[in-house]
Amino acid sequence: MARTLPRPSKTVDLHAEAFLNNLDTYESDELLAESLEYMREMLDAAIYWNYTEIRFIHGKGKGMLRQAVYEELAYYKRNGAIANYHPAYHNDDIVVVHIGL
Secondary structure, three states: OOOOOOOOOOEEEOOHHHOOOOHHHOOHHHHHHHHHHHHHHHHHHHHHOOOOEEEEEOOOOOOHHHHHHHHHHHHHHHOOOOOEEEEOOOOOOEEEEEOOO
8 A cells, every 4th residue: 555645724823832742841952843743744745745836934033944844855956856945925034946947
């Protein structure tokens, strides 16, 4: 039986409180790692489902999540998994990822 990934939302909130329980049991670096892992899962699922675009909410904060997200997206782009990414025109707390050309 073939494995299928669940279809992700078109806009994904990467703030840990959006997808984790018991936040007080995590250190800040663990929360960042969980957010990046969640982003990878959602991006991989979007690629699997042939989305042309997905949006990730990284917020403002100290910018650590934003920087980590952009570094991860640069890796995906270098490897040809995504076409491009940029801040949303109406809100720079969101990154828009173009999957197909």
